[in-house]
Amino acid sequence: xxxxxxxxxxxxxxxxxxxxxxxxxxxxxxxxxxxxxxxxxxxxxxxxxxxxxxxxxxxxxxxxxxxxxxxxxxxxxxxxxxxxxxxxxxxxxxxxxxxxxxxxxxxxxxxxxxxxxxxxxxxxxxxxxxxxxxxxxxxxxxxxxxxxxxxxxxxxxxxxxxxxxxxxxxxxxxxxxxxxxxxxxxxxxxxxxxxxxxxxxxxxxxxxxxxxxxxxxxxxxxxxxxxxxxxxxxxxxxxxxxxxxxxxxxxxxxxxxxxxxxxxxxxxxxxxxxxxxxxxxxxxxxxxxxxxxxxxxxxxxxxxxxxxxxxxx
Amino acid sequence: xxxxxxxxxxxxxxxxxxxxxxxxxxxxxxxxxxxxxxxxxxxxxxxxxxxxxxxxxxxxxxxxxxxxxxxxxxxxxxxxxxxxxxxxxxxxxxxxxxxxxxxxxxxxxxxxxxxxxxxxxxxxxxxxxxxxxxxxxxxxxxxxxxxxxxxxxxxxxxxxxxxxxxxxxxxxxxxxxxxxxxxxxxxxxxxxxxxxxxxxxxxxxxxxxxxxxxxxxxxxxxxxxxxxxxxxxxxxxxxxxxxxxxxxxxxxxxxxxxxxxxxxxxxxxxxxxxxxxxxxxxxxxxxxxxxxxxxxx
Numbered sequence: 278x279x280x281x282x283x284x285x286x287x288x289x290x291x292x293x294x295x296x297x298x299x300x301x302x303x304x305x306x307x308x309x310x311x312x313x314x315x316x317x318x319x320x321x322x323x324x325x326x327x328x329x330x331x332x333x334x335x336x337x338x339x340x341x342x343x344x345x346x347x348x349x350x351x352x353x354x355x356x357x358x359x360x361x362x363x364x365x366x367x368x369x370x371x372x373x374x375x376x377x378x379x380x381x382x383x384x385x386x387x388x389x390x391x392x393x394x395x396x397x398x399x400x401x402x403x404x405x406x407x408x409x410x411x412x413x414x415x416x417x418x419x420x421x422x423x424x425x426x427x428x429x430x431x432x433x434x435x436x437x438x439x440x441x442x443x444x445x446x447x448x449x450x451x452x453x454x455x456x457x458x459x460x461x462x463x464x465x466x467x468x469x470x471x472x473x474x475x476x477x478x479x480x481x482x483x484x485x486x487x488x489x490x491x492x493x494x495x496x497x498x499x500x501x502x503x504x505x506x507x508x509x510x511x512x513x514x515x516x517x518x519x520x521x522x523x524x525x526x527x528x529x530x531x532x533x534x535x536x537x538x539x540x541x542x543x544x545x546x547x548x549x550x551x552x553x554x555x556x557x558x559x560x561x562x563x564x565x566x567x568x569x570x571x572x573x574x575x576x577x578x579x580x581x582x583x584x585x586x587x588x589x590x
Numbered sequence: 591x592x593x594x595x596x597x598x599x600x601x602x603x604x605x606x607x608x609x610x611x612x613x614x615x616x617x618x619x620x621x622x623x624x625x626x627x628x629x630x631x632x633x634x635x636x637x638x639x640x641x642x643x644x645x646x647x648x649x650x651x652x653x654x655x656x657x658x659x660x661x662x663x664x665x666x667x668x669x670x671x672x673x674x675x676x677x678x679x680x681x682x683x684x685x686x687x688x689x690x691x692x693x694x695x696x697x698x699x700x701x702x703x704x705x706x707x708x709x710x711x712x713x714x715x716x717x718x719x720x721x722x723x724x725x726x727x728x729x730x731x732x733x734x735x736x737x738x739x740x741x742x743x744x745x746x747x748x749x750x751x752x753x754x755x756x757x758x759x760x761x762x763x764x765x766x767x768x769x770x771x772x773x774x775x776x777x778x779x780x781x782x783x784x785x786x787x788x789x790x791x792x793x794x795x796x797x798x799x800x801x802x803x804x805x806x807x808x809x810x811x812x813x814x815x816x817x818x819x820x821x822x823x824x825x826x827x828x829x830x831x832x833x834x835x836x837x838x839x840x841x842x843x844x845x846x847x848x849x850x851x852x853x854x855x856x857x858x859x860x861x862x863x864x865x866x867x868x869x870x871x872x873x874x875x876x877x878x879x880x881x882x883x884x885x886x887x
Binding site for chain 2 (some may be wrong): 314316318371372376377378379381382383385389390393396397486507508512515516519555557560561563564567568570571574577578
């Protein structure tokens, strides 16, 4: 294989890998927002909780941070999901009974507090310098096999996540969720414990966000406090879900791949510009994506793929 | 005296800045019924508009405040016209998402025009601190910030309490449909809400810029304490928001004072922002209506 083709192939693999990770995050948000109507603006916080949990327990022993248990990566994924879900439980317990605005503010709070901890607790997280030498599965193999196998892991996990959330959507549980989203008073009147169901959905979504964070940390072999930057880790995911169609898992996944392709495609274009302009182009890109979001909200509020209620037997 | 000079006065100044932001958030919540997530970045924009005038015409921060207010208000009304108005009858959560998008668009605009470097106003003449009774040291800029905040709040109070528009505004905030039946033009009320919210946000930004520096994410970092202040004061109550802002600002600065007498700060200064969050969490558990009995949704 010639150098050029290898380059193209690696780019395609990288595009699909990040697209797959973003899909998992978007499905997580879909369970919270699309299924249940829970407004989470602190995706970055839960993402970072998962990423750091996995990074700390799977990396080799280090003086610079806590943990270093050198555990297998699969354990990292599981613990990432558990720790995000546990934090999600406390946030949910606290403010899920209040109106969505409060949940929104509280989730922003979680993300901000977590960023403060990451920056200040040098002994545990190595502060702003972040954690490096996080293991990536199959990293010892030659190019492009190493990248290809990691992509396979991401896609398998995405497939499992899709199957499970699709099952959840079509199950009686999913029906209760939609009932709560559309009319929580009515759901309560027929004897559903609205608060309990909402917390379940919130924890489910948070665990997927934690998983997405863990995958990102292992993919880049590095995680730092910038991971909690709201643009990349929260805003893009919202745009992906709104464009794909909230309430629809497949829509969420296609929205994620679509937006990520456009987002990184613009990067190829802006990389050609002189360095001074390239920096400015990044901000222009954020502005344009924001504008697209506004247009979608006004003109196509249901997204590309609208929610389909499961068929009756 | 060290307590007053280095903790109480900075706390008061920070509290004033939070109060200015929180009043806007609280009023907007009362009238438009959604948490305006772009408010922090509106503050950033106000600060940078003033920076344009200080850097081009050599004005001081305080002198460019009127221009910052004027341009911010115009931008607020335009944002409302093109982005929030079409969503007026959508579920309020859609407006929340929209305002989150606006927040990032505003910040991207600031970064596009002014870059990401730290900037400051030309505050040469303000830099000598005043000494009162030999022990009380106050920077002149702090006196200005506190005085002007009180002046702005007085004007706002006059507007809300005495003018017809102010009364209409309070009526819409109390009960929008009842107000509409009595013939109040809600769209006009909304525009005036933006006039007040935008002016106060711009003032908060300029004061923060005078007090510290300008940074493209300065406003985003204010969002959490401002919301905490608005909730503390009772959402929809502008006077509560002022008290809430002062309390949050004070609490943040005083949290790093050496209360235990062991020479160590009670809380590491790195966690100041966490104080606002902690107060907010406690409130959400014990008293979501805030101290001045605001609305609970």
